[in-house]
Amino acid sequence: MTVTPFRTMVLACLGLVAFVAAVAGLGLAAGGGMERTVTVFLISLIAVAGMGIYSGNTGILSFGHLSFMAIGAYASGVLTMPLAMRSMTLPNLPGFLAGAEPGFVAALVIAVAVATVFALVVGLVISKLNGAAATIATLALLIITHGLIIGGRDFTRGSQSFFGVPRETTIVVAAIGCAIALVAARLYRDSVPGLKTRAAREDAIAAEAMGVRIRWQRLLAWTLSGAVVGLSGALIAHYLGAFSPKKFYFVDTFLLLAMLIVGGMTTVTGAVVGAVAITLVIEVLRRLEGGFDLAGFAFPELFGATQIGIGLAILFVMFRRADGLAGLKEWDEWLFGQGGGTAASVGGTDAVPPAAQARVLEGRDLTKRFAGLIAVNDVSIAVAPGAIVGLIGPNGSGKSTLLNMLSGVLPATGGDIRLGGARIAGMPAHRFPGLGIARTFQNIRLFDTLTVRQNVMVSALIRWPRASIAEATGNADRALTDMGIAQIAARRADTLSYGDKRRVEIARALALNPAFLFLDEPAAGMNREETDALMGTLNALRERRGLGIVIVDHDLPLIIRLCDRVLVLNEGRLIAEGEPEEVQRHPAVVEAYLGRKHSQDLAEAS
Numbered sequence: 389m390t391v392t393p394f395r396t397m398v399l400a401c402l403g404l405v406a407f408v409a410a411v412a413g414l415g416l417a418a419g420g421g422m423e424r425t426v427t428v429f430l431i432s433l434i435a436v437a438g439m440g441i442y443s444g445n446t447g448i449l450s451f452g453h454l455s456f457m458a459i460g461a462y463a464s465g466v467l468t469m470p471l472a473m474r475s476m477t478l479p480n481l482p483g484f485l486a487g488a489e490p491g492f493v494a495a496l497v498i499a500v501a502v503a504t505v506f507a508l509v510v511g512l513v514i515s516k517l518n519g520a521a522a523t524i525a526t527l528a529l530l531i532i533t534h535g536l537i538i539g540g541r542d543f544t545r546g547s548q549s550f551f552g553v554p555r556e557t558t559i560v561v562a563a564i565g566c567a568i569a570l571v572a573a574r575l576y577r578d579s580v581p582g583l584k585t586r587a588a589r590e591d592a593i594a595a596e597a598m599g600v601r602i603r604w605q606r607l608l609a610w611t612l613s614g615a616v617v618g619l620s621g622a623l624i625a626h627y628l629g630a631f632s633p634k635k636f637y638f639v640d641t642f643l644l645l646a647m648l649i650v651g652g653m654t655t656v657t658g659a660v661v662g663a664v665a666i667t668l669v670i671e672v673l674r675r676l677e678g679g680f681d682l683a684g685f686a687f688p689e690l691f692g693a694t695q696i697g698i699g700l701a702i703l704f705v706m707f708r709r710a711d712g713l714a715g716l717k718e719w720d721e722w723l724f725g726q727g728g729g730t731a732a733s734v735g736g737t738d739a740v741p742p743a744a745q746a747r748v749l750e751g752r753d754l755t756k757r758f759a760g761l762i763a764v765n766d767v768s769i770a771v772a773p774g775a776i777v778g779l780i781g782p783n784g785s786g787k788s789t790l791l792n793m794l795s796g797v798l799p800a801t802g803g804d805i806r807l808g809g810a811r812i813a814g815m816p817a818h819r820f821p822g823l824g825i826a827r828t829f830q831n832i833r834l835f836d837t838l839t840v841r842q843n844v845m846v847s848a849l850i851r852w853p854r855a856s857i858a859e860a861t862g863n864a865d866r867a868l869t870d871m872g873i874a875q876i877a878a879r880r881a882d883t884l885s886y887g888d889k890r891r892v893e894i895a896r897a898l899a900l901n902p903a904f905l906f907l908d909e910p911a912a913g914m915n916r917e918e919t920d921a922l923m924g925t926l927n928a929l930r931e932r933r934g935l936g937i938v939i940v941d942h943d944l945p946l947i948i949r950l951c952d953r954v955l956v957l958n959e960g961r962l963i964a965e966g967e968p969e970e971v972q973r974h975p976a977v978v979e980a981y982l983g984r985k986h987s988q989d990l991a992e993a994s
């Protein structure tokens with residue numbers, strides 16, 4: 389099930405297969421050295437596409453993927469080495485390996501399965517880490533795997549050359565493997581898990597607050613990428629016939645990463661473009677390394693020119709096109725757009741999650757300490773379905789921190805959070821949407837490189853995991869229509885105006901079909917007209933969906949006109965609570981926060 393329309397996906401995949409067929413056809417027609425170059429290119433492309441499944445979709449660079457290549461190569465090599473040679477070169481193999489004689493295809497399947505299981509086990513650990521820590525862990529993985537290969541002499545012949553692998557990888561076999569890898573990478577990218585992983589790549593905090601279980605999504609991407617890179621390892625083993633552990637270490641890691649980075653990590657098209665570009669650089673520079681004559685001038689030998697060339701290619705891309713030569717879009721997206729025009733208001737349901745129906749959300753005696761600072765001090769808040777509660781206070785008074793605790797983004801240092809009397813404090817943030825609690829952020833947190841519709845689809849898919857893509861799209865489009873932004877559904881989120889970004893954030897939260905909606909400064913950056921329109925929308929949503937809303941804003945007229953109750957914080961403490969008219973007259977509020985001027989503003993507003 390892909391989030392991209394079926395016909396677009398078919399076209400995109402056919403394009404990739406056609407590219408592979410064309411390149412393989414060229415190699416076959418040319419024969420000789422060209423055929424060998426193309427075969428290695430296709431195998432490298434499998435590895436790059438595999439690495440892209442993880443690094444491209446999670447945004448975490450991996451130095452460790454050649455571990456899976458090594459596992460694939462050695463596993464398939466051991467299984468297919470002729471029995472007589474096996475008994476001589478690997479005399480200490482356990483019985484089940486010493487006598488196993490699967491065919492080439494079966495050996496490939498087993499090798500991929502072994503690489504997949506290895507990836508899964510390692511991934512259980514690595515998926516706990518974020519960003520640079522995860523990248524460094526992948527480097528450690530590469531070094532450990534290299535050590536294990538050298539140490540596991542009974543299986544690998546240690547640092548010696550491993551030979552006797554039947555040379556079964558022809559250009560056609562490599563092409564079939566490459567087509568499978570590219571299609572798998574593209575299908576994953578556009579699948580529901582792929583979309584969630586890309587959302588987490590763009591903003592992990594927002595993705596988690598929308599219900600994405602980031603660790604498991606990353607683990608899936610990691611494991612799938614391990615399988616694909618494992619396939620490339622098995623194929624290279626059967627192409628070379630002999631190899632040593634060095635083949636799967638730093639030099640080739642650098643080479644494949646260069647392809648990934650130069651082409652553009654985030655797309656399968658980028659993997660293709662990068663593999664082509666770096667292969668061309670290598671092929672040209674390798675011919676020049678031994679020296680050459682140009683217009684009568686003899687250029688001297690320059691060994692290492694290939695590595696220098698690859699390094700320069702990376703530098704060039706980083707300076708000129710940091711997203712890679714192919715940018716952030718797939719080839720079909722460049723040609724036909726990222727899908728969809730105006731959102732159609734179809735399908736969907738207003739049903740509030742049963743967990744939250746007619747229940748009161750309560751924060752009791754909530755406290756949050758940041759080292760020495762008490763950001764929120766013993767504050768209680770209750771929100772009933774259909775009520776709009778305003779949260780005001782000077783800068784730094786603890787409003788956002790209170791929302792963060794109520795939505796699970798921050799753990800409370802003290803106090804309790806209950807929904808309908810049941811304790812929900814301490815639950816991870818990704819569980820809050822399932823309880824009917826959705827939110828927006830003070831500093832807008834959209835999934836920037838995704839389209840508006842994709843941003844909202846992430847929530848819709850989480851809210852209705854068993855819904856079809858058409859239904860999820862309908863629900864997403866309905867949230868966009870509710871917010872009056874149906875016409876920008878196909879735009880990329882980072883191209884929007886400030887006001888539209890805020891509206892998309894609210895639509896994304898609404899697509900979770902929440903019972904409670906927390907809005908952190910939703911009117912910031914909007915003019916009076918836009919703010920009034922937002923107020924109308926929020927009121928309508930409260931009426932129609934029975935939404936309980938908590939709204940933090942510095943726009944006091946908005947708060948006074950919209951809210952049923954207002955809580956006033958000052959230096960982390962609740963200094964007043966009540967109906968807007970009561971609060972604005974409260975002496976502590978006037979003195980501590982509002983002052984005379986604001987008090988007049990409020991009087992005018994009411």
Ligand SMILES: Nc1ncnc2c1ncn2[C@@H]1O[C@H](COP(=O)(O)OP(=O)(O)OP(=O)(O)O)[C@@H](O)[C@H]1O
Pocket residue numbers: 758761763781782783784785786787788789790830
């Ligand atoms: N993650 C954090 N680590 C340390 N201190 C923090 C953190 N988040 C907030 N604070 C501090 O807690 C206090 C309350 O911050 P908070 O953002 O909740 O206030 P606010 O009322 O929302 O302010 P504003 O209206 O400016 O958004 C501030 O002093 C802030 O510096």
